Amino acid sequence: MRIVLAEDSALFREGLARLLAEGGHEVVAAVADADALVAAVAEQRPDFAVVDVRMPPTMTVDGALAARRLREEHPGLPILLLSQHVETRHCVPLVATGGFGYLLKDRVLGVDDFLDAIRRVAAGGSALDPEVVAALLASTGRADPLAVLTPREREVLAHAAEGWSNGAIAARLSLAERTVETHMRSVLLKLRVPDSGDGHRRVLAVLTYLSVS
Amino acid sequence: MTRTVLGGDDDAMIAVGRMRRRALLPVLVYATAVTLLAGLTFSPARPLSPVEWATDSVLLGVPVVIGLLLSWRVRTGPVGAALSWVGAAPAVVFTIEGWGETTLTADPWPAATWFAVVQSGVWVWNLAGFVSLCLVFPDGLLPGRRWRGVIAFCVVAGISVNLTISLLQPQSNEPGVFAIRVPDAVFFGLLVPALCSVLAAVALAVTSLVIRYRRGGEMLRTQLRWLLLGALTVPVLLAAGWIAEILGAPTGVAYVGFLAMMVLAVPGAIAIAVVRHDLFDVDRLLGTTLAWLGTSVVSAAIFAAVVAGVAQIAGPDSTAGLTGAAFVTAMCLLPLHRLLNELVGRVVDRDGTVSRARIEQFVRRVRGGEAEPEETESVLRAVLRDEGLRLLVRLPGSPPGVYVDLAGRPAELGPPSEPVHLAGPGVPAPPGVAAGPGLAAGPGLAAGPGLAAGPGLAAGPGLAAGPGLAGQAQAPVGAGLSARLSGGVGAEAVRVPLRTGDSEVGVIVLGISSARRLRRAREAALQARLPIEVSRLRLELRLALDDARAGRSRLALAGAAERHRLARDLHDGAQQQLIAVGMRLRSVQRGIDPALTAHQDLEAAVSTLAATVADLRRLAHGIRPARLEDGLAAALRALAADSSVPVSLVVPELDPSEAVATTAYFLVAEALTNAMKHARATGISVVVEPCGPGLRIEVTDDGVGGTSPGFGLTSVRDRVTSLGGELTVDSPPGGGTRIEAVI
Numbered sequence: 001m002r003i004v005l006a007e008d009s010a011l012f013r014e015g016l017a018r019l020l021a022e023g024g025h026e027v028v029a030a031v032a033d034a035d036a037l038v039a040a041v042a043e044q045r046p047d048f049a050v051v052d053v054r055m056p057p058t059m060t061v062d063g064a065l066a067a068r069r070l071r072e073e074h075p076g077l078p079i080l081l082l083s084q085h086v087e088t089r090h091c092v093p094l095v096a097t098g099g100f101g102y103l104l105k106d107r108v109l110g111v112d113d114f115l116d117a118i119r120r121v122a123a124g125g126s127a128l129d130p131e132v133v134a135a136l137l138a139s140t141g142r143a144d145p146l147a148v149l150t151p152r153e154r155e156v157l158a159h160a161a162e163g164w165s166n167g168a169i170a171a172r173l174s175l176a177e178r179t180v181e182t183h184m185r186s187v188l189l190k191l192r193v194p195d196s197g198d199g200h201r202r203v204l205a206v207l208t209y210l211s212v213s
Numbered sequence: 214m215t216r217t218v219l220g221g222d223d224d225a226m227i228a229v230g231r232m233r234r235r236a237l238l239p240v241l242v243y244a245t246a247v248t249l250l251a252g253l254t255f256s257p258a259r260p261l262s263p264v265e266w267a268t269d270s271v272l273l274g275v276p277v278v279i280g281l282l283l284s285w286r287v288r289t290g291p292v293g294a295a296l297s298w299v300g301a302a303p304a305v306v307f308t309i310e311g312w313g314e315t316t317l318t319a320d321p322w323p324a325a326t327w328f329a330v331v332q333s334g335v336w337v338w339n340l341a342g343f344v345s346l347c348l349v350f351p352d353g354l355l356p357g358r359r360w361r362g363v364i365a366f367c368v369v370a371g372i373s374v375n376l377t378i379s380l381l382q383p384q385s386n387e388p389g390v391f392a393i394r395v396p397d398a399v400f401f402g403l404l405v406p407a408l409c410s411v412l413a414a415v416a417l418a419v420t421s422l423v424i425r426y427r428r429g430g431e432m433l434r435t436q437l438r439w440l441l442l443g444a445l446t447v448p449v450l451l452a453a454g455w456i457a458e459i460l461g462a463p464t465g466v467a468y469v470g471f472l473a474m475m476v477l478a479v480p481g482a483i484a485i486a487v488v489r490h491d492l493f494d495v496d497r498l499l500g501t502t503l504a505w506l507g508t509s510v511v512s513a514a515i516f517a518a519v520v521a522g523v524a525q526i527a528g529p530d531s532t533a534g535l536t537g538a539a540f541v542t543a544m545c546l547l548p549l550h551r552l553l554n555e556l557v558g559r560v561v562d563r564d565g566t567v568s569r570a571r572i573e574q575f576v577r578r579v580r581g582g583e584a585e586p587e588e589t590e591s592v593l594r595a596v597l598r599d600e601g602l603r604l605l606v607r608l609p610g611s612p613p614g615v616y617v618d619l620a621g622r623p624a625e626l627g628p629p630s631e632p633v634h635l636a637g638p639g640v641p642a643p644p645g646v647a648a649g650p651g652l653a654a655g656p657g658l659a660a661g662p663g664l665a666a667g668p669g670l671a672a673g674p675g676l677a678a679g680p681g682l683a684g685q686a687q688a689p690v691g692a693g694l695s696a697r698l699s700g701g702v703g704a705e706a707v708r709v710p711l712r713t714g715d716s717e718v719g720v721i722v723l724g725i726s727s728a729r730r731l732r733r734a735r736e737a738a739l740q741a742r743l744p745i746e747v748s749r750l751r752l753e754l755r756l757a758l759d760d761a762r763a764g765r766s767r768l769a770l771a772g773a774a775e776r777h778r779l780a781r782d783l784h785d786g787a788q789q790q791l792i793a794v795g796m797r798l799r800s801v802q803r804g805i806d807p808a809l810t811a812h813q814d815l816e817a818a819v820s821t822l823a824a825t826v827a828d829l830r831r832l833a834h835g836i837r838p839a840r841l842e843d844g845l846a847a848a849l850r851a852l853a854a855d856s857s858v859p860v861s862l863v864v865p866e867l868d869p870s871e872a873v874a875t876t877a878y879f880l881v882a883e884a885l886t887n888a889m890k891h892a893r894a895t896g897i898s899v900v901v902e903p904c905g906p907g908l909r910i911e912v913t914d915d916g917v918g919g920t921s922p923g924f925g926l927t928s929v930r931d932r933v934t935s936l937g938g939e940l941t942v943d944s945p946p947g948g949g950t951r952i953e954a955v956i
Binding site: 009011012014015016018019022054084085086087088089105106108109110111134135147 | 784785788789790792793795796797799800803819822823826827830833840842843844847851854859
C-alpha cells in the first residue's frame with residue numbers, strides 16, 4: 001500500500017517508515033505536522049494514513065482533528081491514529097464510520113499485530129487499542145450499560161470492539177468459535193443492537209451505540 | 214474691599230446701601246446724644262459728672278461701634294443696627310433724662326419742661342435695643358410673619374408705660390414737675406398692665422430666641438449659644454456686684470464689672486456668633502462655665518451650711534466649723550463637678566455629650582466582643598451625622614496618601630491637603646475678637662466673616678467657599694487666621710489624620726466640613742482610637758493571610774503545570790525514544806535467523822523495552838493522569854469503571870482548571886481505593902457538582918467506617934488545602950464513610 005505517515009518525532013518517524021517498508025508497504029510521504037499531512041494526502045492520494053495524535057502546530061490533538069478533516073475530504077481513506085495515551089474525545093465520530101484504527105504507540109513493538117491491524121483497517125474494519133475500548137466503554141455517561149453482561153460476554157465484546165473477528169477472538173480466549181458467536185448474539189440482544197451480519201459493522205455499531213447515543 | 218466681592222449685582226448694592234443707612238442711624242443718634250450729654254455735663258446745670266459722662270459714652274459706644282462694624286462687614290440684615298441700638302437707646306434715654314433735669318437748675322435748657330415730663334417714664338426705652346436684638350438675632354429675620362404684630366405690641370407697651378408714668382401721678386406721691394393727679398387705683402390700674410405688657414414684650418423677645426433655637430440648624434444653635442454665653446456673664450457679675458457691695462465696696466465700683474460686661478460681653482458674644490461662631494467650641498466653653506459656676510455655688514453653699522451647722526453645735530468660736538467645712542467641701546468638689554458637668558453637658562452640649570456616650574458605648578461593646586471594630590465607620594457616621602464620612606487606613610509599606618477602607622478596598626482620594634489645625638498656636642485669643650479693636654484693626658478677620666456670611670453661610674459648608682475669595686480679598690493682617698481656617702477646606706472634603714506616634718495610620722474624611730464638625734471628628738477619632746486601631750490591624754492580618762493563601766495557591770497551580778509538563782516530557786520524549794529504539798531492534802531482529810541466540814536476545818530486549826514503556830506510562834499517570842486528557846468527567850467514569858465495587862457516579866461535563874481537575878481525580882481515586890481496600894463497602898456514591906468557581910466533591914460508601922485520617926488521604930488533603938479548599942472526612946465506626954471536599 002501507498003502510505004502517508006505523519007509523526008513529529010523524527011526518530012519515531014524513521015523507525016516507523018522502515019518498519020512499514022519492511023512490511024511491504026511504500027511510504028510515499030513522511031511529514032511532521034498536521035497541515036503537511038493534509039497537503040501530502042491531497043497530493044499523493046495514498047491508500048492509507050498513519051497519524052500521530054499529538055503534533056504541531058499546537059501539540060495537542062492536531063492529528064485527531066486532521067484525521068477528521070481527511071475523513072471528510074477523502075471519505076474512503078483508511079486512517080490509523082497513533083497516540084502516546086488514550087484521548088477519545090475526537091475519535092468517537094471516526095470509530096463509527098469504519099476504516100479506522102486507534103492504537104497506543106507501544107503496539108508497534110508487536111510488529112506482526114501492528115501490521116495486521118493496518119490490514120484490517122485498510123479493509124474497512126477497525127483496530128482499537130484495548131485501552132481505547134475501555135475508555136470508550138467507560139465514557140458512556142450512563143449508569144454502566146454493560147452491567148447486564150456476564151464477565152465472559154464483556155470480554156468477548158471488548159475483543160470484538162478491538163476489531164477481531166469471531167475466529168480470532170475464539171483463538172485469543174481459547175474458546176470454540178461457536179461459543180463466541182453465542183456470546184456475541186447474547187451481547188447484541190442485551191444491548192439491543194440489531195445484528196447486521198457483518199462482523200466489523202456489528203462491533204462498530206455496538207461501540208457507536210455505547211459511546212455516542 | 215469685600216463689598217465688591219460680595220455685592221455682585223445691583224440688588225445687592227441697593228441692599229448694602231440700605232444696610233448702611235440702617236446702621237448709620239443709631240450711630241448718628243448715639244453721636245448726637247453723647248454730644249448733648251457733653252453739653253449737659255459741661256453746662257452750668259451739670260446733671261452728670263465728667264467721669265460719668267466719659268464712662269457712659271465709652272461703655273455705650275462699644276455696642277454701637279460693634280453693631281456698626283457688623284452691619285458694615287456682614288450681611289445679616291438689621292442685627293448690627295439692633296446691636297447699635299443697645300448702646301444708642303440708653304444714650305438717648307440718658308440725654309432726655311439729663312435734659313429734663315435741667316428744669317431743676319437755675320439755668321434750664323430750652324423746652325426742658327417737656328423733657329422733664331417725658332423723662333420720668335423714658336427708662337423703659339433702655340430695653341428697646343435688647344428687645345429688637347432678640348427679635349432679629351442671629352439671621353436678621355423675624356421668627357415668623359405674625360411677629361410683626363409683636364413688634365407693634367412692644368412699641369405700644371413701651372409707649373403705654375412711658376405715657377402712664379410721665380403724664381399721670383398717683384395722689385399718694387409728692388407732686389412732680391408736671392402731672393395729672395389721678396386716684397391711686399386709676400394710676401396703678403393703668404401702670405400695672407402697662408408694666409406687665411413690657412415684661413411680656415421682653416418675654417416674647419426671649420421666646421423668639423427659644424423658638425429659633427428649637428427650629429434652627431446646628432449653626433444657628435451655636436450662634437445662640439454664644440449669645441447665651443455672653444449673657445451669662447451679666448447675672449454672674451451682677452451677683453458679684455452684690456457681694457462686693459455687701460463686703461463694703463462703693464456702689465459705683467461694685468457694679469462697674471456688671472455694667473461693663475453687659476455692654477461688652479453681650480455685644481462681644483454676638484459679634485463672635487455672627488462672625489466666627491465656629492472659632493471656638495462654644496458648647497464646651499458654655500458647658501464648662503456653667504458646670505464650674507454651679508460647682509462653685511453648690512460648694513459654697515455646702516461650706517456655709519457646714520460652718521453654720523458646726524457653729525450651732527460647737528459654738529461660734531470653734532475652728533472645727535471651718536476645718537470641717539473645708540474638708541467636706543473638698544470631698545464634694547470633684548464628684549460634684551463631674552456630676553454637674555455631665556448634667557450641664559446634656560442640656561447645653563447635647564450633641565457632643567450624646568455622641569461621646571455613644572462612642573464610649575461602642576468601644577465598650579467592642580471590648581466585650583459584642584461589636585466588630587469594623588463597624589467604627591458606620592458608628593462615626595451615625596454619631597457625627599455625616600453620611601459621607603469615610604474611615605480610611607494606611608497599610609504598612611504603602612506610599613503616603615494611599616489609603617484603603619476597612620474592607621481593604623483602595624480608596625480614591627485627591628492630592629493630600631494640609632489638615633486643618635484649629636487648635637494650633639496661631640489662632641488669636643478670643644478677647645482680641647470680642648473687644649472690638651481686633652475687628653477694627655484686622656480687615657482680614659472682617660473679610661473672612663464677610664465671606665462666611667455670604668450665600669454659603671446657611672448651607673453649612675460656608676467655610677468651603679472661603680479659600681479662593683479669602684486669598685484675594687484679604688489684607689495681610691488677617692490672612693494668617695483665615696488661611697489657617699480655610700486651608701485644606703476646599704471643594705474636597707476635610708480630612709482628620711489619625712496618627713500613632715509619628716506615623717500616619719489613617720484618615721477620617723468628612724463629607725460635611727465645618728470647623729465644628731472637624732472638632733467633633735477629632736474628639737470622636739480619639740475616643741474610637743481602640744476600635745480603629747484594632748480594625749486596621751485586623752485588616753492587615755487579613756490581607757497578609759489572603760496574600761499567603763494566594764501564594765500557596767499560585768505554588769499549587771505552578772506545581773500542577775510543572776507536573777503536566779513533566780508528564781508530557783515523559784510521554785513525548787523518553788517513551789517515544791524508547792519505542793523508536795525498540796522499532797530499530799525489531800527491524801534488526803527481522804533480518805536475523807530466528808534460530809540464532811541474537812534473535813532471542815533481541816526479543817528479550819524489546820520485551821523489556823515494552824515493559825519499561827508501560828512502566829513509564831504508569832509513572833506519568835501518577836504524576837498527571839492521562840485520563841484527564843478527555844476531561845474530568847471521562848476520567849472519573851474510567852475510574853468508576855475500574856472499580857470492583859459498584860459506583861454510582863453523578864458528574865456533569867465540567868472544564869475545571871488543571872490543578873482542580875487533577876486534585877479532584879486523585880481525591881476520587883484515593884477515596885475509591887480506600888473504600889474498596891479498607892471499608893469493605895458494597896456500594897459507593899460519587900457526586901461532583903460545580904460550587905462557586907470550583908467544585909464540590911462528595912464520596913460516600915456503605916462500608917464499616919471508622920477511617921482514621923491517615924492513609925493516602927493526607928496527601929489528598931494537602932492538595933485540596935493548597936488550592937484553598939477544604940476536606941472533611943466523616944467516618945463513624947459502622948456508619949460508612951463520607952468524604953466531602955470543596956475545591
